[in-house]
Amino acid sequence: MGSRYRQLADEIAQHIERGVYAAGDRLPSVRALARSRGVSVVTVVTAYQTLLDEGRIEARPRSGFYVRAQRPIQPIEAESGASAAPPRPVTGQAMAMTLIKAANTSGIVQLGAAVPDPSFLPTQAIGRAMAQVMRTRRAQAAGYMMPPGAPELRRQIARRMSENGASVAADDIVVTTGCQEALSLALRAVTRPGDVVAVESPAFYGLLHVLESLGLEALEIPARPRDGPALDALAFALERWPVRACVLAPNYGNPLGYCMPDEIKRALIRLLGRHRVPLIEDDVYGDLGFGVPRPSTCKGLAPRADILYCSSFSKTLSPGLRVGWIAAGRHHARVEYLKYVTSIASPTAPQLAVADLLAGGRYERHLREIRGKYASAVARMSDRVMEVFPEGTRISQPQGGFVLWVELPEGTDSVALARRALRQGVSVAPGPLFSASGKYGNFIRLSCARVWDAQLDRALLTLAKLL
Numbered sequence: 001m002g003s004r005y006r007q008l009a010d011e012i013a014q015h016i017e018r019g020v021y022a023a024g025d026r027l028p029s030v031r032a033l034a035r036s037r038g039v040s041v042v043t044v045v046t047a048y049q050t051l052l053d054e055g056r057i058e059a060r061p062r063s064g065f066y067v068r069a070q071r072p073i074q075p076i077e078a079e080s081g082a083s084a085a086p087p088r089p090v091t092g093q094a095m096a097m098t099l100i101k102a103a104n105t106s107g108i109v110q111l112g113a114a115v116p117d118p119s120f121l122p123t124q125a126i127g128r129a130m131a132q133v134m135r136t137r138r139a140q141a142a143g144y145m146m147p148p149g150a151p152e153l154r155r156q157i158a159r160r161m162s163e164n165g166a167s168v169a170a171d172d173i174v175v176t177t178g179c180q181e182a183l184s185l186a187l188r189a190v191t192r193p194g195d196v197v198a199v200e201s202p203a204f205y206g207l208l209h210v211l212e213s214l215g216l217e218a219l220e221i222p223a224r225p226r227d228g229p230a231l232d233a234l235a236f237a238l239e240r241w242p243v244r245a246c247v248l249a250p251n252y253g254n255p256l257g258y259c260m261p262d263e264i265k266r267a268l269i270r271l272l273g274r275h276r277v278p279l280i281e282d283d284v285y286g287d288l289g290f291g292v293p294r295p296s297t298c299k300g301l302a303p304r305a306d307i308l309y310c311s312s313f314s315k316t317l318s319p320g321l322r323v324g325w326i327a328a329g330r331h332h333a334r335v336e337y338l339k340y341v342t343s344i345a346s347p348t349a350p351q352l353a354v355a356d357l358l359a360g361g362r363y364e365r366h367l368r369e370i371r372g373k374y375a376s377a378v379a380r381m382s383d384r385v386m387e388v389f390p391e392g393t394r395i396s397q398p399q400g401g402f403v404l405w406v407e408l409p410e411g412t413d414s415v416a417l418a419r420r421a422l423r424q425g426v427s428v429a430p431g432p433l434f435s436a437s438g439k440y441g442n443f444i445r446l447s448c449a450r451v452w453d454a455q456l457d458r459a460l461l462t463l464a465k466l467l
């Protein structure tokens with residue numbers, strides 16, 4: 001039944017978007033819709049409840065369900081100018097540590113770091129899996145699990161990747177401590193300090209920190225909100241600068257949430273191939289699309305290309321497990337060595353527990369539940385932001401993941417806003433963190449992976465007031 005109600009909710013939402021039902025229109029009664037669609041009353045009620053949760057419709061007592069009047073979403077527009085600015089060292093990231101610490105401070109409404117609220121994570125199943133490991137494989141869990149990492153976990157990851165179109169074997173994978181370590185190992189494997197690395201702009205700030213810590217220069221390629229980095233800008237940059245690697249998150253990149261269509265992925269791979277530049281593909285949000293099927297990966301589209309694929313279970317199962325991986329292709333041996341040099345090994349018990357969750361099908365079941373929840377959370381946050389933030393606010397329209405990129409009216413100082421908001425118990429990520437050159441001064445990123453409650457609504461109203 002789960003997918004049927006979601007399908008029905010999506011259909012109604014589409015009708016609303018296309019204007020079949022306008023604001024204020026009454027939707028068909030539950031019984032009439034159940035009869036006409038040949039579904040149960042429970043399916044219709046659940047679909048309507050989903051749309052209520054997403055803020056698309058409202059219930060009027062003894063009257064029925066109506067389309068809610070909404071301020072239309074103003075989408076973010078692509079940056080003007082296709083040319084990339086020169087490479088530069090990453091600076092001005094000190095604010096990030098304040099934000100990162102806020103993630104663990106109780107009493108703060110945490111909209112800053114892209115960390116799912118525990119209510120979005122299968123914490124009970126993880127608890128059971130960890131307990132089972134400690135009960136049945138205590139001695140093994142007490143020891144190092146040397147690189148490349150637990151064979152059973154690598155087998156499960158390889159199986160999933162292959163089912164998703166990237167034919168990878170267990171021996172091609174190195175287990176890492178999250179996707180962050182995978183990105184760091186990938187960059188260390190293919191660059192030296194002082195090298196130039198092409199990144200999308202805006203980019204995930206953790207990546208910019210890695211560049212900064214490795215003494216690498218960032219070449220920012222403007223990303224379009226719907227399909228990612230402009231390839232003409234990238235082509236221009238590759239002609240002009242000695243780029244040593246390109247790091248992108250083609251599936252639901254953070255913070256824009258776009259999904260790069262296959263033909264653009266293919267063109268990207270060809271372009272980088274011509275210039276012999278390795279692609280570091282960050283697919284940490286790849287399983288969290290709002291639609292089906294799961295999008296392809298560059299690794300899957302071009303098995304022989306020079307691609308270092310990085311991912312983790314941080315956005316799906318739990319960031320605290322710190323289980324990630326890298327399939328580095330021809331750089332496998334170097335990455336394996338660097339992994340050992342960095343931390344000897346990743347913790348053993350979480351690797352075994354995640355292997356069990358994958359093998360038992362729990363991971364897939366959780367994904368099926370969570371995608372709809374994230375889609376609802378993003379839709380609801382989008383509507384509320386458009387409702388309460390000032391005129392001139394624009395937002396991204398993510399196709400997956402759970403973050404929203406918000407452009408505030410011109411002249412807003414998002415760093416000052418973030419500081420003042422933190423003093424009032426709300427954390428947001430200010431735009432300049434997502435750029436090596438301090439761009440996006442009037443942008444913020446909001447994490448939507450929270451259950452909607454009065455506290456969250458108050459937090460948005462606090463931000464609106466500060467604006």
Ligand SMILES: Cc1ncc(COP(=O)(O)O)c(C=O)c1O
Pocket residue numbers: 114177178179180181204206249253254282284311312313314315319323324
């Ligand atoms: C795009 C992107 N890549 C990588 C990471 C790091 O993931 P992990 O927590 O697995 O290290 C994040 C976390 O926010 C992210 O948003």
